[in-house]
Amino acid sequence: xxxxxxxxxxxxxxxxxxxxxxxxxxxxxxxxxxxxxxxxxxxxxxxxxxxxxxxxxxxxxxxxxxxxxxxxxxxxxxxxxxxxxxxxxxxxxxxxxxxxxxxxxxxxxxxxxxxxxxxxxxxxxxxxxxxxxxxxxxxxxxxxxxxxxxxxxxxxxxx
Numbered sequence: 001x002x003x004x005x006x007x008x009x010x011x012x013x014x015x016x017x018x019x020x021x022x023x024x025x026x027x028x029x030x031x032x033x034x035x036x037x038x039x040x041x042x043x044x045x046x047x048x049x050x051x052x053x054x055x056x057x058x059x060x061x062x063x064x065x066x067x068x069x070x071x072x073x074x075x076x077x078x079x080x081x082x083x084x085x086x087x088x089x090x091x092x093x094x095x096x097x098x099x100x101x102x103x104x105x106x107x108x109x110x111x112x113x114x115x116x117x118x119x120x121x122x123x124x125x126x127x128x129x130x131x132x133x134x135x136x137x138x139x140x141x142x143x144x145x146x147x148x149x150x151x152x153x154x155x156x157x158x159x
Contacts, residue, residue: 014062021059023096024103028053028060029068030093031107031132033075035114037086038124042076049117053110094135104136 032050036042047069054060054068075093078086097103111132115125133140 018062021062024059025063025068026071026093027097027107028110029071030075030090031111032114033072033079034087034090034094034128034132035111035125037076037079038115038128039118039122041080043118045117045119046114049114053113091135094132098136101137104138105142107136108132108138
């Protein structure tokens with residue numbers, strides 16, 4: 001019986017952690033969708049990058065990857081179907097994470113990872129990046145991506 005209760009407690013703790021991290025999952029997938037849809041429908045490379053993010057970040061590993069992909073697809077479809085409404089919905093999810101500077105910076109890095117997965121960042125990507133930084137209260141210079149020659153090198157290396 002002690003094994004049963006320990007297992008039950010572990011399951012409960014995992015569900016509580018998922019509940020606490022759900023806003024971060026939503027914000028992450030919204031940020032990824034904003035980057036992926038900036039120039040049109042999400043590319044295969046952008047989708048692969050989203051999968052990598054879901055498999056790499058400890059805070060997201062507690063979720064079934066399909067749950068994250070489904071959220072990414074929902075945000076992407078909303079952005080494509082009705083850009084103004086979809087943008088507001090995605091932005092609301094991202095804004096929910098503005099209280100922690102480290103989390104905000106991580107969301108911007110995720111945005112960049114998806115934007116750079118396409119090979120080159122367009123003017124639309126740059127405008128969306130600036131908007132994401134502003135929304136999250138992140139100084140783009142702190143991330144060494146705007147006005148930094150190494151950012152262009154990273155984009156070309158990832159192509």
